[in-house]
Amino acid sequence: MRDEITLDEIKADKRELSEAQKEIATLRETVSRLKNERHYIIPYRSRSNTIRFGAFSDPHTGSLYERFDALHEFYKLLKHEKIKHALCPGDVLDGVKMYKGQEFEQYATGFQSQLNALREKAPTEKQYGVMTEFITGNHDYSFYKQVGVKPGPAIAEATGWKYAGQDQKWVDITTEDGQTLTVLLVHPSGGTAYAISYKSQKYAESIPGGKKPDIVIIGHYHKADWLPMERNMHVFQAGCFQSQTPFMATKPTPAHVGGWIIEVTLGNRKHLTGRVKGEFIPFYEPEERIS
Numbered sequence: 461m462r463d464e465i466t467l468d469e470i471k472a473d474k475r476e477l478s479e480a481q482k483e484i485a486t487l488r489e490t491v492s493r494l495k496n497e498r499h500y501i502i503p504y505r506s507r508s509n510t511i512r513f514g515a516f517s518d519p520h521t522g523s524l525y526e527r528f529d530a531l532h533e534f535y536k537l538l539k540h541e542k543i544k545h546a547l548c549p550g551d552v553l554d555g556v557k558m559y560k561g562q563e564f565e566q567y568a569t570g571f572q573s574q575l576n577a578l579r580e581k582a583p584t585e586k587q588y589g590v591m592t593e594f595i596t597g598n599h600d601y602s603f604y605k606q607v608g609v610k611p612g613p614a615i616a617e618a619t620g621w622k623y624a625g626q627d628q629k630w631v632d633i634t635t636e637d638g639q640t641l642t643v644l645l646v647h648p649s650g651g652t653a654y655a656i657s658y659k660s661q662k663y664a665e666s667i668p669g670g671k672k673p674d675i676v677i678i679g680h681y682h683k684a685d686w687l688p689m690e691r692n693m694h695v696f697q698a699g700c701f702q703s704q705t706p707f708m709a710t711k712p713t714p715a716h717v718g719g720w721i722i723e724v725t726l727g728n729r730k731h732l733t734g735r736v737k738g739e740f741i742p743f744y745e746p747e748e749r750i751s
Contacts, residue, residue: 503727503735508636511726514538514546514590516719517647517679517698520599521578522554522568525703527717528581530743534701534719535583537741538590541721546590547631549679549698550597550647552578552615556606558599565705571603571611579618592621595629597647597680630673639726644673652681652713660697664690675722675736682708684716686738694736696720703745718742 503509516534520526538546553574554566568574585591600611616623624631628646635641646663653659659681667676675694682700687693697716704715718741725735 498732499730500733501727501731502733503725503731505725505735509639509726510723511633511635511641512541512543512721512723513633514543514719514721515548515677515696515698516546516701517549517677518551518597518682518700518702519548520551520554520700520702521581522566522574523702523705524565524567525705526554526581527701527703527743530717531701531719532583533743534741535588535590538721539588543721544590545633546592546719547643547645547677548592548594548621549645549677550595550627551599551679552594552596553600553603553611555599555602558602559707562707565707571607571609571614575614575618578615582619582621584620586620592619593624593631593645594621595624595645595647595679596626598649601626635726641675641724641726642673643675643677645677645679647679649680651711652683656683656685656697657687660685660687660695661690664693664695667691667693675724682713682715684718684720684740684742686720686740688736688738694738696722696738699740699742701743716742717744 514534516531519528519531563569568577583590596612596615603609603611612623612626615621624645628644631643631645633641633643648659648663660678663678664676664687672691672693675696677696677698679698681697682702683697684699685697687695698720699716699718701717702715703717708715721739721741723737727734
C-alpha cells in the first residue's frame with residue numbers, strides 16, 4: 461500500500477477542486493437568476509378590463525378668467541369618446557378673500573352668486589352623459605372659513621356632480637370584470653415650484669408604503685404633468701380651466717388650461733405590469749398682437 465502522494469496527484473486534485481468550485485458558482489448563479497425571474501404578462505386591452513375617464517381641475521367659477529367655454533368643449537369630447545366618468549380635484553368656486561384684490565378679478569363675489577353661476581354654466585350628466593366626481597379645494601373652503609357655509613354639498617346640489625370630500629379623497633373605479641382602480645384626488649396647498657414636476661414628486665414621496673393608490677390626480681397648481689412611475693404610481697397634475705389671472709402673472713406662474721383623458725388596462729397585479737395612457741387636451745389663449 462502506497463502512503464506517499466505525488467506532486468502531480470496534488471496538482472490534479474487542485475484542478476478538480478477548482479473545476480468543482482467553478483461548477484458550484486455557475487449553479488448558484490443559475491439558481492439565483494431563476495429565483496429572481498419575474499413572470500411579466502402585459503394585459504391585452506378589452507372592454508371588460510379597461511377604464512377610460514376624464515380628469516380636470518380648478519374651474520374657479522365666478523372668476524373673470526374662468527374658461528367654461530373650454531370646459532364644455534372638453535365634455536363634448538368626453539361624450540364623443542363615450543367616456544362616462546370625470547374626476548375633479550377641487551377649486552370649483554373662486555372663493556372669497558383668497559388674496560388682496562381678488563374681488564376685482566371676479567364677476568361673482570359671494571357664495572350664492574358663484575353658486576348661481578355654477579348652476580348655470582356647469583356641464584351636467586344630462587347634457588353629456590358624464591358623471592362628475594369632485595373634491596373641494598382651498599378656494600371652495602374659503603366660504604366655510606369666512607361665513608360657515610359647507611360648499612361641497614351645495615355644489616353637488618347645484619350641478620348634479622358627486623361630492624367626494626374636502627382636500628383629498630380615495631375614489632375607486634371598477635372594470636366590467638370586477639377589478640378595481642384606486643385613484644387619489646388631491647388638492648394640496650402652497651405655491652407652484654420652479655420645476656413643474658417637483659410638487660408631484662414630493663407628494664408621491666409623502667404617501668406611506670402599503671397605502672399607495674394606482675393613480676394620483678393633483679389640482680391647485682394649475683399645471684399639467686404626468687409622472688408615469690413615481691414610486692410605482694402614476695401621478696398627474698390635472699391642469700385647470702381658468703386662464704392666467706393678474707395675480708398669477710405677478711408670481712409669475714402660467715396656467716395650463718385643459719384636461720386629461722386617462723385610459724387604464726388592468727391585469728393580474730402579480731404579473732407586475734399594466735397599461736396606462738394619458739392624453740392632455742390643451743386650450744390655448746388667442747394670439748394678441750401689440751400694434
